[in-house]
Amino acid sequence: xxxxxxxxxxxxxxxxxxxxxxxxxxxxxxxxxxxxxxxxxxxxxxxxxxxxxxxxxxxxxxxxxxxxxxxxxxxxxxxxxxxxxxxxxxxxxxxxxxxxxxxxxxxxxxxxxxxxxxxxxxxxxxxxxxxxxxxxxxxxxxxxxxxxxxxxxxxxxxxxxxxxxxxxxxxxxxxxxxxxxxxxxxxxxxxxxxxxxxxxxxxxxxxxxxxxxxxxxxxxxxxxxxxxxxxxxxxxxxxxxxxxxxxxxxxxxxxxxxxxxxxxxxxxxxxxxxxxxxxxxxxxxxxxxxxxxxxxxxxxxxxxxxxxxxxxxxxxxxxxxxxx
Amino acid sequence: xxxxxxxxxxxxxxxxxxxxxxxxxxxxxxxxxxxxxxxxxxxxxxxxxxxxxxxxxxxxxxxxxxxxxxxxxxxxxxxxxxxxxxxxxxxxxxxxxxxxxxxxxxxxxxxxxxxxxxxxxxxxxxxxxxxxxxxxxxxxxxxxxxxxxxxxxxxxxxxxxxxxxxxxxxxxxxxxxxxxxxxxxxxxxxxxxxxxxxxxxxxxxxxxxxxxxxxxxxxxxxxxxxxxxxxxxxxxxxxxxxxxxxxxxxxxxxxxxxxxxxxxxxxxxxxxxxxxxxxxxxxxxxxxxxxxxxxxxxxxxxxxxxxxxxxxxxxxxxxxxxxxxx
Ligand SMILES: Nc1ncnc2c1ncn2[C@@H]1O[C@H](COP(=O)(O)OP(=O)(O)OP(=O)(O)O)[C@@H](O)[C@H]1O
Ligand SMILES: Nc1ncnc2c1ncn2[C@@H]1O[C@H](COP(=O)(O)OP(=O)(O)OP(=O)(O)O)[C@@H](O)[C@H]1O
Ligand code: SF4
Ligand code: SF4
Ligand SMILES: [Mg+2]
Ligand SMILES: [Mg+2]
Numbered sequence: 001x002x003x004x005x006x007x008x009x010x011x012x013x014x015x016x017x018x019x020x021x022x023x024x025x026x027x028x029x030x031x032x033x034x035x036x037x038x039x040x041x042x043x044x045x046x047x048x049x050x051x052x053x054x055x056x057x058x059x060x061x062x063x064x065x066x067x068x069x070x071x072x073x074x075x076x077x078x079x080x081x082x083x084x085x086x087x088x089x090x091x092x093x094x095x096x097x098x099x100x101x102x103x104x105x106x107x108x109x110x111x112x113x114x115x116x117x118x119x120x121x122x123x124x125x126x127x128x129x130x131x132x133x134x135x136x137x138x139x140x141x142x143x144x145x146x147x148x149x150x151x152x153x154x155x156x157x158x159x160x161x162x163x164x165x166x167x168x169x170x171x172x173x174x175x176x177x178x179x180x181x182x183x184x185x186x187x188x189x190x191x192x193x194x195x196x197x198x199x200x201x202x203x204x205x206x207x208x209x210x211x212x213x214x215x216x217x218x219x220x221x222x223x224x225x226x227x228x229x230x231x232x233x234x235x236x237x238x239x240x241x242x243x244x245x246x247x248x249x250x251x252x253x254x255x256x257x258x259x260x261x262x263x264x265x266x267x268x269x270x271x272x273x274x275x276x277x278x279x280x281x282x283x284x285x286x287x288x289x290x291x292x293x294x295x296x297x298x299x300x301x302x303x304x305x306x307x308x309x310x311x312x313x314x315x316x317x318x319x320x321x322x323x324x
Numbered sequence: 325x326x327x328x329x330x331x332x333x334x335x336x337x338x339x340x341x342x343x344x345x346x347x348x349x350x351x352x353x354x355x356x357x358x359x360x361x362x363x364x365x366x367x368x369x370x371x372x373x374x375x376x377x378x379x380x381x382x383x384x385x386x387x388x389x390x391x392x393x394x395x396x397x398x399x400x401x402x403x404x405x406x407x408x409x410x411x412x413x414x415x416x417x418x419x420x421x422x423x424x425x426x427x428x429x430x431x432x433x434x435x436x437x438x439x440x441x442x443x444x445x446x447x448x449x450x451x452x453x454x455x456x457x458x459x460x461x462x463x464x465x466x467x468x469x470x471x472x473x474x475x476x477x478x479x480x481x482x483x484x485x486x487x488x489x490x491x492x493x494x495x496x497x498x499x500x501x502x503x504x505x506x507x508x509x510x511x512x513x514x515x516x517x518x519x520x521x522x523x524x525x526x527x528x529x530x531x532x533x534x535x536x537x538x539x540x541x542x543x544x545x546x547x548x549x550x551x552x553x554x555x556x557x558x559x560x561x562x563x564x565x566x567x568x569x570x571x572x573x574x575x576x577x578x579x580x581x582x583x584x585x586x587x588x589x590x591x592x593x594x595x596x597x598x599x600x601x602x603x604x605x606x607x608x609x610x611x612x613x614x615x616x617x618x619x620x621x622x623x624x625x626x627x628x629x630x631x632x633x634x635x636x637x638x639x640x641x642x643x644x645x646x647x648x649x650x
Contacts, residue, residue, distance in 0.1 A: 043507055043509060044477070044478060044506075044507045044510075045477075186383070188534065188536075188575065188578050188580075189382060189575070189578050189591065189592040189596075190596075191580075192580070192589060192591035192592065195580075196589070196590070196591050199587075214507050215580065216508070217537075217579065217581055217582045217585075218580045220580065220581070220582045221580045221581070221585045221587050221589060222580075240585075244582065254509065255508060255509055256582075258508050258509045258512035259512075259537065259582060260515070260538050260540065260541035261537065261540075261541075262536070262537050262582075262583065263583055266541075268516050268519070269512040269515055269516055269541065270512065271509070271513050271516060272509045272512075275477055275479065275480070275510070276477075
């Protein structure tokens with residue numbers, strides 16, 4: 001059996017509007033293996049969350065998957081109906097979002113929420129499920145579990161709440177976790193706790209993780225591979241070392257250069273001039289061409305694609321024929 | 325006390341408490357006492373004209389409260405704020421560029437407002453000329469003045485906030501997490517603009533951020549806060565080269581590092597304590613790897629007489645003694 005947990009092929013997500021159809025995700029292919037963390041980065045609005053939502057089956061209408069396929073450990077899931085997807089979400093894919101309060105019900109004690117979720121996905125009885133809930137809370141690093149299990153969500157700090165959400169996502173031992181900016185609302189000390197936890201789960205349980213974040217430092221320390229998105233397309237994919245240290249795509253180069261350093265002093269930060277095009281105004285050819293210093297005639301005619309799924313840049317530079 | 329040479333802002337023993345008691349009836353029935361939260365608990369700092377002082381620290385440590393005290397949005401509960409500049413030329417850039425712009429006003433009107441407040445008799449054609457200038461200064465086009473805020477991206481909206489703040493001809497800008505809502509490429513545009521304006525117009529910044537790489541790029545002096553107090557203050561390069569307070573050391577150790585990633589980094593232990601019932605003595609002691617008996621009983625002194633280089637920690641004070649004062 002292959003150890004590819006998530007296999008996304010040519011995913012295309014569209015939003016029909018009165019003024020025409022917007023393409024939020026435009027032909028994305030990615031794979032995540034057992035025990036691997038794939039980091040997803042890119043400009044705000046690039047389509048990271050839409051990709052995650054498609055995998056989770058949580059696209060809000062009128063948004064829809066218009067083309068492509070999504071397989072989870074060999075099973076096709078993008079064609080399943082809502083009910084079937086709901087089961088998959090609890091049992092085989094865990095979701096963690098930026099705001100833990102969207103995943104927790106403020107009116108119920110966290111222990112009861114965990115027990116309910118565990119019972120939904122396993123055959124444990126109530127007492128067994130409660131024991132399992134305590135184990136999970138311990139596993140995500142909640143101190144004094146016996147005292148805390150009957151607390152309400154508002155009685156926990158932001159970081160603890162996010163850990164409860166992770167515990168919820170783990171209830172059924174999913175094969176895949178989709179974490180969309182799980183630490184953006186938290187400060188560095190708590191962020192470090194959450195990312196350490198995700199990494200450990202990955203290592204110890206072989207869970208595959210898709211981690212969406214703006215923080216390149218977090219990516220550098222957590223992810224095995226990185227996917228960079230720009231205007232609904234993949235700009236670059238590769239190992240952390242390749243993408244962070246030897247970026248190939250001019251957008252990735254600009255992105256890495258614009259991050260203030262903890263070591264080097266610069267008078268001025270490197271900037272990418274301009275801003276990402278709106279979805280209804282994506283130029284022909286390479287979507288990055290209006291901002292690219294190295295664009296040539298070909299960049300305005302033909303859309304560059306990444307050669308393989310494992311690594312590479314969607315850019316005409318360095319290809320046969322180049323940008324001319 | 326005399327004005328420190330060239331200081332534009334002096335903050336002495338500043339305090340701000342909030343009453344966070346349960347409603348009166350609940351207190352009566354459940355026999356709960358009144359509860360006070362010390363959001364800012366004895367803070368001293370000085371900012372020199374034309375410089376940038378940054379406040380850093382975990383969420384809830386009191387950074388925004390200080391910003392609001394300095395701008396006069398909150399009255400202090402104790403201590404003094406002395407501003408040796410023109411109060412009318414003190415402006416603020418808020419954390420959230422989405423919430424702080426009036427959605428029903430066109431951008432030109434939003435930017436013109438502080439100018440109209442400052443100089444009500446300015447003729448209309450001069451106002452619009454100035455607005456066009458400001459739009460260009462922040463990298464937008466004069467035609468953008470006709471649009472509404474929702475027609476702009478996050479980074480562009482933050483530029484509009486900056487243009488509005490500049491319209492009041494500020495000499496002092498309080499910036500509360502000005503780039504936290506933006507992605508890194510847009511952040512670079514906004515930070516470069518702020519630095520350029522500081523150089524050209526001699527602006528002074530009180531700069532708040534929880535991102536230490538941003539702070540390192542922007543600040544001359546950094547004050548590290550923990551639970552409403554400044555635990556350490558040092559010039560930027562010194563703070564990074566030689567952090568003195570155990571909390572600062574842990575904070576610097578915790579930042580994910582792009583250039584030298586530590587994939588087995590161990591996170592800081594313990595939870596942030598509640599500001600309603602802070603730990604006794606040094607409030608960092610439950611999480612401090614260097615804590616000893618004295619730390620539980622006694623609060624390290626503020627030593628307000630020393631500026632821009634001090635630490636509130638028993639273990640670190642001896643180290644500081646060996647550093648020559650500047
Ligand atoms: N309901 C909708 N109708 C039309 N367009 C939409 C809708 N929801 C999202 N979009 C567009 O889809 C695109 C992708 O959005 P997405 O949320 O995936 O971005 P993202 O990469 O997650 O950005 P961020 O970093 O800001 O979270 C955006 O340009 C957004 O404007
Ligand atoms: N109006 C208020 N009433 C009661 N408590 C308040 C009020 N404003 C702030 N606080 C409390 O004061 C403390 C300091 O809050 P402040 O907003 O200054 O923190 P901060 O350092 O800016 O945090 P962040 O990084 O999350 O913005 C917090 O515990 C907060 O809950
Ligand atoms: S394909 Fe052309 S425009 Fe696009 S990033 Fe490469 S060089 Fe630049
Ligand atoms: S005073 Fe004591 S507890 Fe506080 S930081 Fe210093 S060593 Fe740690
Ligand atoms: Mg998103
Ligand atoms: Mg704040």
